[in-house]
Amino acid sequence: MLVFTAFQTTSMVQKSVLDGAKSESNGTFNGDGYVSLGIIYTLLAFGNWIAPVIIMYIGAKWCMVAGAVTYLLFILQFLKPMEWALYLGSCILGFGAAIIWTGQGTFLTQNSNSDTMARNSGIFWALLQFSLLWGNVYSYTTLRGDFTITAEKRMHLFIGLGGACAVGLLCMFLLRTKASFTRDSEMEDLETVTPPSVKETFFKSFKLIRTRTMLLLLFPFIYTGLELTFFSGIYGTCIANNIHFGKDAKGLIGISGIIIGAGEILGGVVFGIFGKWTNRFGKDPFILMGFVVHMLAFYLIFLNIPFDAPYQESQRGTFIESSVILAMVCSFLLGLGDSIYNTQIYSIIGSVYPNDSAPAFAIFKFAQSxxxxxxxxxxxxxxxEWQLLILVLTGTIASFSFFKVEWDIYRQNLFGSIH
Incomplete structure (x- = not known):
């Protein structure tokens, strides 16, 4: 939670922070937050193909530890922004993120069974998203009150975030180490499975992606990547660039992040407590709920935010009077919808691919990233407006694809292969 307290806050403010550094540099610094994040997610995507092999060698826990080190290095380079350090740090973090995310998914599956997977997915997601609260409270108190982010404010912000990330890294050493390739089943006692070769592990990811079920799941995977970028990087920038919100607009990035986190946590807690409901009623009603929540959020953002706000400060008119309260409501809806989609994806991967969790999660993070x-x-x-249209179209396709997978599982009564 502490590692992602630092990084998720960083990703939300990165564009505005670097724009401030650029304005103070007199042309000596030209780094761009969107380019940096694009590099991170590109390398994260391709790094996921080799992450299962690394997990096989060193285990899920130590993959998470190694990944956390790269997060810390990336955050510390914001103390004195340099273009080469920004983009090099982005490259290193992209690979580190691949092993930490695939490691987390594998660690979760190794410590769950078919009865507890939905519950544990919800608890995991709620704990993860608490990071949005603490980091963004700190961000708001540090950045509010100025139209630009000064070097002094930047230093205060990233010293705190770097410290949180370092503490989180130390906490990861306390995680229990569970032998890889053990499977807990309600039908069998705990047993040790012979680990596959490196070659077999590496190519299993490519084999899985050609199966019908995984091809259908690719659409929800892709959608979560698009909406992740929107709420974690673009929407906060839109709020900060909306001059209608006054001098506190930059600080509102932090408030938006807190409220997004509240939506994420609510979704995680609800599905953690009522995880067994997904076994009884299926996952498709919850995906439908997430779809409705996100479509409402996109419509309200369309009405409330200037269309050119993603990349410049804007006083452009909106369809309704631009409202801070409505913008924060949209933040909550974005977080809640994201939580619904991700908890159901984690749950269905863990249920359908209990013995292939590492390559399955690698495919998920590849497509998403x-x-x-x-x-x-x-x-x-x-x-x-065009970004919102893309989200609406991909969200619709993704939801129907998820429905199809869930209906296939229901027809086979959760027995036999559906891959």
Whole structure:
């Protein structure tokens, strides 16, 4: 939680922070937050193909530890922004993020069974998203009150975030080490499975992605990447660039992040407590709920935020009077919808691929991260209304694809292979 307290806060303020550094540098610094995040998610996407092999060698716990080191290095380079350090740090973090995310998914599956997977997914997601609260409270108190982010404010912000990340790294050493390739089943006693070769582990990811079930799941994976980029990087920038919100607009990035986190946590807690409901009623009603929540958020953002706000400060008119309260409501809806989609994806991967969790989660993070990188690229050129249209279309396709997978599972009564 502490590692992602630092990084998720960083990703939300990165564009505005670097724009402030650029304005103070007199042309000596030209780093761009969207480009940096695009690099991170591109390398994260491709790094996920080799992450399962690394997990096989050193285990899920030590993959998470190694990944956390790269997060710390990336955050510390913001203390004195240099273009080469920004982009080199982005490259290193992209690979580190691949092993930490695939490691987390594997660690979760190794410590769950078919009865507890939905519950544990919800608890994991709620704990993860608490990071959005603490980091963004600190961000708000540090950045509010100025139209630009000064070097002094930047130093205060990233000293605190770097410290939180370092403490989180130390806490990871306390995680229990569980032998890889053990499977807990309600039908069998705990047993040790012979580990596959490196070659077998590496190519299993490519084999899985050609199966019908995984091909259908690719659409929800892609959608979560697009909406992740939107709420974690673009929407906060839109709020900060909305001059209608006055001098506190930069600080509102932090408030928005807190409220996004509240939505994420609510979704995680609800599905953690009522995880067994997904076994009884299926996952498709919850995906439908997430779809409705996100479509409402996109419509309200369309009405409330200037279309050119993703890439410049804007006083452009909106369809309704631009409202801070409405913007924060949209933040909550974005977080809640994201939590619903991700908890159900974690749950279905753990249920359908209990013995192939590492390659399955690698595919998930590959598709999600590549979509996130693409979103950062087109956000440099597309105005807000076109970005929202892309989210609406991909969200619709993703939801129907998830429904199809869930209906296939139901028809086979959770027995036999559906891959």
């Amino acid at each position: 590549l979509a996130a990188a693409i979103c950062f690229v087109y956000s440099l050129k597309l105005t807000l």
